[in-house]
Amino acid sequence: MDNQILRYNSNPFSLAHTVTDSPNDIKTHIHNCYELFYYISGDLTYYIEGQAYKLSPNDMILTNSRELHRIVFNSKCRYERKYIHFKPEYISSFQTDDYNMLYYIENRKLGYFNRIPANDVLEYKINELWEQIEQTSLETSPESQIMRKAFFVQLLITINKIFSKYNHSLVDRHKYDHKIVAILDYINKNLDEKISLDLLQQTFFVNKFYLCHxxxxxxxxxxxxxxxxxxxxxxxxxxxxxxxxxxxxxxxGYGDYSTFYKAFKHITGVSPKQYYRK
Incomplete structure (x- = not known):
């Protein structure tokens, strides 16, 4: 069970700071918003769109509203994290034609360059900005909402600064299995086709059982x-x-509507027609 240290919720912005003494794996999911995830402690691997991130304390993970992700715990170590969920409209009044605060969150290849390493988080004082955001979330003064948004805007600008300095050097620091990258790319480009393990085996010349592994x-x-x-x-x-x-x-790619219906409701919690009407 999560122990809540802090929780603030005011759509389209929310934040939390939680601790779990004996964590269980977090199943595959996706948000209808952006997530900034601040890792404090634990023993986990964070999977995003086929890429595996082994985290260290003070690492930060960014995911947009199109990226599938899940967390697998390597042990039952105490797990502590902070996260912010927000939608673009929260900071839309600060956006300009010349500067997009969400540029690097929106314009990455899915699953790539999601992690800001701890040394950058601390050097650029993201941890201090985060603490100020939390502090203003605890306050009830008339100006607290304005201050919280101001600190959050500073946080997004700082994230852009960090990513802009990487240029192409970040590519060399993150190693990918090129066979898996090719398979992921193929799947995403052919979702309307029938995709089976046999087809992937023939297309990529790899035994399907080894491919699954x-x-x-x-x-x-x-x-x-x-x-x-x-x-x-x-x-x-x-x-x-x-x-x-x-x-x-x-x-x-579903020829059978009943199979689509079951998968849709299992993942979203509602039927396709309910979602369509909503």
Missing amino acids: IFKMNTGFTVMEYITYKRIMRALELLTSGMTALDAAHAV
Whole structure:
């Protein structure tokens, strides 16, 4: 069970600071907002869109509203973290034509460069800005909401500064299994087609049983789990654009609507038609 040290919730911005004494794995999920995750302690691997991040204290993870992620705990060590959830409209009044505070959160390849290492977090004083955001969330003065947003804007600008200094050097510091990267890319480009382990075996010249092993080891997902989640996420986009549930099912590779229905409700908690009407 999570022990709440701090929680503040005011849509479209919320934050929390929690501790879990004996954590369990956090299943694959996706947010309808952006998440800034500040790691304090524990023993975990953070999986995002097929990339595995082994975290150190004071590391920070950024995910946007399109990135599947999950957490696997390597032991039952005490787990402490902070996180902020927000939607772009929270800071829209500060955006300009010349400067996009969400540039590096929005414009990364999915699953790439999600981590800001601890040395940068501390050097750029992200930890201090975060503490100021928390402090203003505890206050009830008339100016506290303005101050909280001001500190948060500073935090986003600082994140942009950190990523802008990397340029292309960050690519050399993050190693990927190129076979897995190619498979992930293929899946994401062919969600409307029938994708099976046999097909992937033939396409990438790798034994399907070995493929299952290295895919899970590198991504934290099974092959079919990843495909299912990505198809449902794509279906959500199509339903939001006005497509009917049946057409959306066919558009993401489901020939059988009942199978689509079960997968959709399992992942989203509502039926396709309920989501469409909402």
